[in-house]
Amino acid sequence: MRKGLFITFEGLDGTGKTTQIMELEKKLQQLNLSYITTREPGGTPIAEKIREIILDPENTEMSSQTEALLYAASRAQHVSETISPALQNNQVVICDRYFDSTLAYQGYARELTLEALYQMNEFAMQGIKPDLTFLLDTDTQAASGRMHDKQMDRLDLEADFFKKRVRAGFLKIADFEKERIKVINAALSVEQIHEAVWDYTKEALQNKGLV
Numbered sequence: 586m587r588k589g590l591f592i593t594f595e596g597l598d599g600t601g602k603t604t605q606i607m608e609l610e611k612k613l614q615q616l617n618l619s620y621i622t623t624r625e626p627g628g629t630p631i632a633e634k635i636r637e638i639i640l641d642p643e644n645t646e647m648s649s650q651t652e653a654l655l656y657a658a659s660r661a662q663h664v665s666e667t668i669s670p671a672l673q674n675n676q677v678v679i680c681d682r683y684f685d686s687t688l689a690y691q692g693y694a695r696e697l698t699l700e701a702l703y704q705m706n707e708f709a710m711q712g713i714k715p716d717l718t719f720l721l722d723t724d725t726q727a728a729s730g731r732m733h734d735k736q737m738d739r740l741d742l743e744a745d746f747f748k749k750r751v752r753a754g755f756l757k758i759a760d761f762e763k764e765r766i767k768v769i770n771a772a773l774s775v776e777q778i779h780e781a782v783w784d785y786t787k788e789a790l791q792n793k794g795l796v
């Protein structure tokens with residue numbers, strides 16, 4: 586069994602991933618556990634350059650296939666340079682988004698074939714899969730509301746249709762992998778969510794012999 590503990594956080598923007606990652610970091614610090622926090626796309630200088638290409642608003646001609654390959658390329662570098670060495674080093678790795686986001690956004694929402702996404706990401710991930718994943722789930726309007734704090738206009742509502750597909754995709758993925766993916770109601774308070782996150786994390790740390 587590979588060493589370290591690989592934890593990912595998934596969910597729409599505004600569901601509280603960053604907030605919960607910070608809460609979890611505090612706990613790991615208190616326990617003096619060695620960990621790193623990282624994010625996708627990005628996490629290394631090369632992967633951050635790829636992130637810039639993906640997110641550049643001028644790249645309007647980018648095809649969905651190109652986008653998926655760039656995410657996979659960024660992930661390959663991130664795994665080789667950051668995630669895999671940290672796990673080998675027996676550290677806890679906390680990552681903000683990973684392959685489940687690709688499946689939900691590029692697969693379920695943009696409708697690229699899941700088969701192709703699995704194949705290119707198997708190659709990119711080199712066997713490195715999360716031990717534990719938290720899916721922060723709430724309805725799309727609540728999540729968006731936390732980001733803007735304003736009434737939704739027409740464009741927000743169009744975007745809301747896309748977000749609903751992403752959310753449904755995430756829930757399907759979680760249904761296939763109940764053991765790894767813990768779905769948490771993101772409408773609960775920061776403390777309540779953290780308690781659930783910590784319960785599962787503690788158990789995983791114990792199973793790995795890290796505490």
Ligand SMILES: Nc1ncnc2c1ncn2[C@@H]1O[C@H](COP(=O)(O)OP(=O)(O)O)[C@@H](O)[C@H]1O
Pocket residue numbers: 596597598599600601602603604605731732771772773774775776778
């Ligand atoms: N459980 C919660 N209840 C209410 N507000 C929250 C909760 N978790 C996070 N927030 C707030 O919602 C906003 C988005 O949270 P954030 O952690 O940045 O989400 P994400 O990283 O998933 O986009 C922030 O202003 C944050 O303070």
Ligand SMILES: [Mg+2]
Pocket residue numbers: 602603604681
């Ligand atoms: Mg965030």
